[in-house]
Amino acid sequence: MLAEVTEKVQPPRALSVPWPLGFPLGAPGDGALQRQVLRVLLSLLSRTDVPVLERFSV
Amino acid sequence: MPKIDELPLWLRAVLLAYPWRRIEPVPVARLRKPLAQSRAALVTTAGLVPAGARAFDPHVRGGDTSFRVIAADADLAQIADHHRSNSFDHSGIAKDRNLALPLDRLRELSTEGIIGELAPRHLSFMGSITAPGRLIRDTAPQAATLLEEDGVDVALLVPV
Numbered sequence: 001m002l003a004e005v006t007e008k009v010q011p012p013r014a015l016s017v018p019w020p021l022g023f024p025l026g027a028p029g030d031g032a033l034q035r036q037v038l039r040v041l042l043s044l045l046s047r048t049d050v051p052v053l054e055r056f057s058v
Numbered sequence: 059m060p061k062i063d064e065l066p067l068w069l070r071a072v073l074l075a076y077p078w079r080r081i082e083p084v085p086v087a088r089l090r091k092p093l094a095q096s097r098a099a100l101v102t103t104a105g106l107v108p109a110g111a112r113a114f115d116p117h118v119r120g121g122d123t124s125f126r127v128i129a130a131d132a133d134l135a136q137i138a139d140h141h142r143s144n145s146f147d148h149s150g151i152a153k154d155r156n157l158a159l160p161l162d163r164l165r166e167l168s169t170e171g172i173i174g175e176l177a178p179r180h181l182s183f184m185g186s187i188t189a190p191g192r193l194i195r196d197t198a199p200q201a202a203t204l205l206e207e208d209g210v211d212v213a214l215l216v217p218v
Contacts (some may be wrong), residue, residue, distance in 0.1 A: 001217040004062045006080040011215075012086050017170060021060050021146035024216050025163075028154030034163045039172065042093060050086045 010051040013044040017056045026058075031058075069145055079190070089211065091174075096211035098168075099177035101201070103157035104151060104218045105141030105184030108132055116142035120189025123197045130176040134161060143186045146218055158218050175203070177210045185217065 001024070006014050017037065019026055026033040040056055062070055062183065086184050107126050114122045128137065134155040139148055150157045161180065167173050181201050187193055204211055 002060055002062050002065075002073070005073065005078060008080065010080045010084050011082055019060075020064075020141055022148060022218050023150045023157055025157045028150045028157055031156070031163060031166070032129055034160055035166060036215070038160060038163050038167060042167075042172065042212070045089050045093065045212060048086050048088060050084045054126055 006053060012050040013047060013052045013054075015041045015044060015054050015056050018058060065145065078190075079194075091211060093130045093173055093212070094117065094171055095174040097175050097177050097209055098164060098173045098214065099205055099208065099210045100159055100164065100180040100214050100216060101183070102181070102187035102218070103183045104216070105136050105139060105142065105143075106159055106182040107140045109136040109138075110213045113138075114140045114142070114184040116140075120191075121187030121188040121193075122184050123187055123190070123193040125197055125201055126182045126185075128159065128161075128180045128182055130161070130178050130180065132161065132180075134159065141184050141186070141218070145186075151218070158216055160216070173212070177205065177208045179204060179208055181205075 003016060006016070011019050017024060037056060040054070044052055044054055062073055085143050106128065107113050108128050111126050114124070137159070139151050156162050159180065159182065164173070164176055168175050
């Protein structure tokens with residue numbers, strides 16, 4: 001997802017990731033990184049100050 | 059998150075002129091139970107199709123708004139990428155379907171007790187839907203109903 005599009009659509013909770021389109025969970029075969037992305041994503045569920053656009057930093 | 063200026067000029071022009079929809083006020087759903095007791099489902103827009111299921115149709119004007127159901131115990135190696143778009147790099151998903159449908163990772167998080175359990179069914183759409191009327195009217199509500207029937211507490215959308 002593109003940052004500009006996410007800002008326009010304003011989904012309730014979104015995680016911005018620092019990788020190209022086609023790589024939303026990071027690197028192929030890197031289970032630890034993929035799991036970390038999901039854990040940060042899941043942490044957004046406790047946020048109610050929507051819209052939330054959190055940035056994932058490696 | 060990728061920036062729009064990283065895309066080809068023609069695509070930038072399309073995306074900047076496109077009438078993006080938004081829901082106002084922004085809806086907020088709260089967790090009904092602790093995450094460790096919640097049932098989670100994945101929804102990808104990567105156009106993934108499980109073995110034996112109908113492929114997405116790349117020729118539907120405005121985009122194919124249908125979705126495919128992927129079982130929680132599906133073998134990711136048997137799931138094919140049918141996304142019609144050339145606007146993203148497919149090579150990562152070709153090597154590891156978890157990039158767009160992290161079922162293996164969700165199973166691990168369930169084993170670790172981070173989430174309660176996986177939903178029995180997960181969903182795959184093909185993005186690049188430029189005319190979303192049928193999606194909004196028909197298939198998105200169908201998808202939501204399916205997830206409700208499965209008792210899903212948490213749905214994670216993985217756009218590509």
